[in-house]
Amino acid sequence: MLNAEIIAIGSEMLTPFRVDTNSLWLTERLNSIGIDVKLKTVVGDDESRLEETIRDAIKRSEIVISTGGLGPTEDDITRKIFARVLKRRLILDDGILEALKARFAKRNMPMPEINARQALVMERAEVLPNPNGTAPGMLIAEGKCVIAMLPGPPREMKPMFDASVAPVLKQQVGDVVILRRKLSIFGLTESRTDELAAPVYTKFQNPTTTILFKDGNIELHLTAQSKTDTEANRLLDELSGQLDEVLGEYIYSRRDETLEGVVGELLRWRGYSLATAESCTGGLLAGRVTEVPGSSEYFLEGVVTYSNEAKMRMLGVPKEMLDEHGAVSEPVACAMAAGVRKLAGSTFGIGITGVAGPGGGTEEKPVGLVYIALADEDNVTARKLIFPGDRQFIRTLTVNSALDLLRRRLN
Amino acid sequence: MLNAEIIAIGSEMLTPFRVDTNSLWLTERLNSIGIDVKLKTVVGDDESRLEETIRDAIKRSEIVISTGGLGPTEDDITRKIFARVLKRRLILDDGILEALKARFAKRNMPMPEINARQALVMERAEVLPNPNGTAPGMLIAEGKCVIAMLPGPPREMKPMFDASVAPVLKQQVGDVVILRRKLSIFGLTESRTDELAAPVYTKFQNPTTTILFKDGNIELHLTAQSKTDTEANRLLDELSGQLDEVLGEYIYSRRDETLEGVVGELLRWRGYSLATAESCTGGLLAGRVTEVPGSSEYFLEGVVTYSNEAKMRMLGVPKEMLDEHGAVSEPVACAMAAGVRKLAGSTFGIGITGVAGPGGGTEEKPVGLVYIALADEDNVTARKLIFPGDRQFIRTLTVNSALDLLRRRLN
Numbered sequence: 001m002l003n004a005e006i007i008a009i010g011s012e013m014l015t016p017f018r019v020d021t022n023s024l025w026l027t028e029r030l031n032s033i034g035i036d037v038k039l040k041t042v043v044g045d046d047e048s049r050l051e052e053t054i055r056d057a058i059k060r061s062e063i064v065i066s067t068g069g070l071g072p073t074e075d076d077i078t079r080k081i082f083a084r085v086l087k088r089r090l091i092l093d094d095g096i097l098e099a100l101k102a103r104f105a106k107r108n109m110p111m112p113e114i115n116a117r118q119a120l121v122m123e124r125a126e127v128l129p130n131p132n133g134t135a136p137g138m139l140i141a142e143g144k145c146v147i148a149m150l151p152g153p154p155r156e157m158k159p160m161f162d163a164s165v166a167p168v169l170k171q172q173v174g175d176v177v178i179l180r181r182k183l184s185i186f187g188l189t190e191s192r193t194d195e196l197a198a199p200v201y202t203k204f205q206n207p208t209t210t211i212l213f214k215d216g217n218i219e220l221h222l223t224a225q226s227k228t229d230t231e232a233n234r235l236l237d238e239l240s241g242q243l244d245e246v247l248g249e250y251i252y253s254r255r256d257e258t259l260e261g262v263v264g265e266l267l268r269w270r271g272y273s274l275a276t277a278e279s280c281t282g283g284l285l286a287g288r289v290t291e292v293p294g295s296s297e298y299f300l301e302g303v304v305t306y307s308n309e310a311k312m313r314m315l316g317v318p319k320e321m322l323d324e325h326g327a328v329s330e331p332v333a334c335a336m337a338a339g340v341r342k343l344a345g346s347t348f349g350i351g352i353t354g355v356a357g358p359g360g361g362t363e364e365k366p367v368g369l370v371y372i373a374l375a376d377e378d379n380v381t382a383r384k385l386i387f388p389g390d391r392q393f394i395r396t397l398t399v400n401s402a403l404d405l406l407r408r409r410l411n
Numbered sequence: 412m413l414n415a416e417i418i419a420i421g422s423e424m425l426t427p428f429r430v431d432t433n434s435l436w437l438t439e440r441l442n443s444i445g446i447d448v449k450l451k452t453v454v455g456d457d458e459s460r461l462e463e464t465i466r467d468a469i470k471r472s473e474i475v476i477s478t479g480g481l482g483p484t485e486d487d488i489t490r491k492i493f494a495r496v497l498k499r500r501l502i503l504d505d506g507i508l509e510a511l512k513a514r515f516a517k518r519n520m521p522m523p524e525i526n527a528r529q530a531l532v533m534e535r536a537e538v539l540p541n542p543n544g545t546a547p548g549m550l551i552a553e554g555k556c557v558i559a560m561l562p563g564p565p566r567e568m569k570p571m572f573d574a575s576v577a578p579v580l581k582q583q584v585g586d587v588v589i590l591r592r593k594l595s596i597f598g599l600t601e602s603r604t605d606e607l608a609a610p611v612y613t614k615f616q617n618p619t620t621t622i623l624f625k626d627g628n629i630e631l632h633l634t635a636q637s638k639t640d641t642e643a644n645r646l647l648d649e650l651s652g653q654l655d656e657v658l659g660e661y662i663y664s665r666r667d668e669t670l671e672g673v674v675g676e677l678l679r680w681r682g683y684s685l686a687t688a689e690s691c692t693g694g695l696l697a698g699r700v701t702e703v704p705g706s707s708e709y710f711l712e713g714v715v716t717y718s719n720e721a722k723m724r725m726l727g728v729p730k731e732m733l734d735e736h737g738a739v740s741e742p743v744a745c746a747m748a749a750g751v752r753k754l755a756g757s758t759f760g761i762g763i764t765g766v767a768g769p770g771g772g773t774e775e776k777p778v779g780l781v782y783i784a785l786a787d788e789d790n791v792t793a794r795k796l797i798f799p800g801d802r803q804f805i806r807t808l809t810v811n812s813a814l815d816l817l818r819r820r821l822n
Contacts, residue, residue: 027426038457302717391704
């Protein structure tokens with residue numbers, strides 16, 4: 001595999017506030033062509049450090065991609081330092097200068113003098129047009145190394161890479177097909193997932209497997225490399241088939257869907273509808289369900305009943321039940337689910353009550369204790385769960401668990 | 412100012428899926444001590460590239476901090492490569508080995524042979540204890556350069572930095588105080604904010620100002636450097652006072668609060684309460700309001716009325732009004748706000764109706780059209796807004812606008 005490195009240029013990415021995300025997108029694109037990313041650097045307006053970075057990169061990598069530092073201000077030093085390292089002159093390109101002036105004229109503004117810098121082009125470089133901004137990019141061959149200088153704003157950088165850089169790199173790599181597949185998993189711990197999956201995926205050198213954990217969701221990313229689509233797909237089918245056997249019911253998507261998207265698809269497909277009654281999640285479940293475009297087809301209504309009074313009045317939870325068991329209890333979760341189902345006239349009702357914290361926990365009902373109930377025409381069932389973590393984490397895990405409960409009921 | 416560089420070691424950060432966020436936290440900590448971060452590198456298990464990175468870093472920076480690569484597996488090469496560059500031996504530390512074995516014994520597990528590698532310590536290095544994991548860190552003085560090798564998992568890295576590295580660096584920096592302040596702004600476009608603020612903040616070399624934009628929220632980060640707290644605070648007061656004059660009502664927090672936190676504080680302080688009725692935001696407003704711990708004190712209830720039927724039945728929106736004006740209209744937003752206020756018996760009611768897209772837009776009522784109404788005992792007022800962007804962006808901006816509308820009403 002060819003090796004690339006990415007240099008992100010911009011002082012704002014050396015603050016505590018902003019991270020370089022361009023490189024994630026570029027890595028995805030490069031990987032899919034069959035190119036590995038071996039190093040990433042973030043550098044600001046420090047000339048000597050940038051010079052050293054570029055010098056090292058060209059020496060050791062076949063592909064060097066820089067993002068940022070092509071603007072019109074003094075801080076934007078990408079052109080200058082690349083020219084210095086490569087010992088090439090910068091030449092004012094009249095065509096680009098005219099285009100820049102025209103761009104400003106169109107908005108009835110004179111072009112500031114400093115923008116002329118953006119018309120400087122390196123000798124023997126291919127100029128990459130930028131339909132979405134003022135800074136053109138450059139593509140340079142230096143010995144065996146291909147160098148691409150791209151603008152920093154994602155909406156300028158991405159189309160430029162796809163239009164002008166990817167085709168050149170593809171040619172260089174030759175006939176390699178990289179295909180990916182993603183298995184999305186819910187309901188297992190991290191260690192349990194690895195215990196089940198590792199004996200399978202470690203048998204395969206190709207595809208490779210990466211496991212990622214986020215908010216209780218687990219993603220298995222499978223990447224296959226081959227000469228043809230057919231062969232890469234065959235490799236992926238074989239591995240994912242074997243993973244299916246060990247992870248089966250825990251896999252909620254094999255094609256990068258969200259949990260709410262999968263649940264929505266199942267509800268829509270069967271002509272079912274849903275209503276929600278939330279206490280500790282405060283509307284987040286309804287919010288997630290309605291993230292899906294077209295969710296109005298199956299989501300009828302939701303209520304957020306924080307107070308006992310609202311639970312009684314809107315959902316018909318009996319006062320005696322609240323007095324006897326407390327608001328955070330299995331009977332109340334069930335009464336909420338059944339109540340909102342009746343209120344909305346939906347196929348399913350979900351009721352959630354719990355202690356999200358940080359306050360409100362007791363020995364008997366600690367922070368993290370949650371009841372999730374699911375009601376249909378005949379039945380109401382509830383699950384008791386205890387989640388770790390802070391308020392936000394508990395609320396997110398609760399919403400995910402409620403969605404997964406409904407998914408399993410629908411399958 | 413002293414210069415630092417950060418090396419993040421780990422192949423997973425060279426995939427499209429995971430970004431190095433440790434460096435953001437470290438940058439914040441280093442800045443607050445008075446140390447600039449000049450370069451960041453992400454490198455995987457490639458020995459020669461890591462070696463070159465370390466060699467360059469030590470040559471040019473006064474402080475070099477690495478994270479990751481201290482685990483027990485073959486891929487974890489940090490110790491080995493640092494030792495090679497620094498020409499120092501690695502010595503097995505019996506004390507650490509015993510502690511590792513004890514850690515495993517406590518969980519009734521034999522220590523895997525490979526973990527012994529974590530007891531290797533560099534000559535003349537200070538060992539940094541790791542109460543939260545197996546890999547100890549190391550602190551090394553090499554000429555004028557201070558090198559800290561820290562573990563990758565944030566919950567191990569952060570306490571180790573604070574306990575063992577920060578005090579050493581502080582001593583090296585001497586008497587510099589760095590103070591920050593954050594002004595949070597809503598209701599202005601990016602360009603309008605800069606037009607108003609730039610003439611003020613460009614007059615100041617110290618404090619420096621960084622502007623960040625996110626989901627319609629704008630943050631101004633002010634950073635002052637001085638010999639004393641008093642002087643740094645005086646500098647911040649002067650700049651933020653002048654920014655107050657031009658941005659005044661748009662500033663919702665001067666101390667890093669969220670919009671929902673500010674609104675919650677105002678409601679609580681005045682003894683007011685709130686109920687919400689949402690259509691296109693599907694519960695996200697209630698979800699945001701209840702992000703705040705203790706929000707049950709002022710948030711009484713919320714309803715998500717996606718269907719017309721629910722708007723009529725739960726909120727008393729008249730059928731004739733829905734027929735005449737449509738669900739997305741000013742009268743309906745007002746009826747929803749007044750209806751939920753009455754239903755809950757709260758001081759305020761908020762009603763939201765709109766077209767979040769991607770479907771459902773018409774020429775008259777395009778995607779992005781939103782009505783937000785605010786009801787109190789005497790009045791109902793509504794705002795018509797048109798937002799750009801996709802479904803998620805429109806929903807987020809709508810929630811922020813509703814919170815800001817209430818904030819302004821409460822001020």
